[in-house]
Amino acid sequence: MSALMAxxxxxxxxxxxYMMLRRSIVKLVMGLILLxxxxxxxxxxxxxxxxxAPPLLxxxxxxxxxxxxxPLAQALILTAIVIxxxxxxxxVVLIHRAHEVVQTDDLDQMKDTDQ
Incomplete structure (x- = not known):
């Protein structure tokens, strides 16, 4: 079981x-979720x-x-899920706003819009 999990x-x-190295900002966020x-x-x-059994004394x-x-691992995971x-x-809000302003999700084209 542990080999399968590894x-x-x-x-x-x-x-x-792989997804975080792509140029799309949507794929970057999806890569962060997978990470x-x-x-x-x-x-x-x-x-x-x-x-x-439950961790009761x-x-x-x-x-x-x-x-x-x-219980410590379970508490850490629940906290990590919320974060x-x-x-x-x-x-998602940041991507939506950036797409409204720049009209693209390509990170290289977003960098070119700096003045």
Whole structure:
């Protein structure tokens, strides 16, 4: 399972880098989204992919039972998803405004409009 996840993460990183090197600003933002998803998968995989019990302490022993899921990785991923959604919303508004002004999504042509 971890080998399959490593291959999937590698493919996501490669696809995101390829898309970020394109000249289209839309593909740049899509590459950033793929990059954040790949980073989330790295965190999930490094924390261990277990479908165990919820991370609750036992009332008597005050210890976590064996085979619990790691709550720290889950909290980090949830935070990263919210931040990535905010960046995506800002990027969509920025792309829309840039397209209205310049009438193109090519980054080289956007650079030529500087006066």
């Amino acid at each position: 291959v999937a993460i590698g493919i996501l990183f490669a696809a995101s880098l 954040s998803n790949a980073a989330n998968l790295v965190i999930f995989t490094s924390a261990g992919l277990t479908s165990g 036992d009332k008597v022993t005050k210890e976590a039972p064996v085979g619990v899921a790691d 990535a959604f905010g960046v995506l919303a800002f990027s």
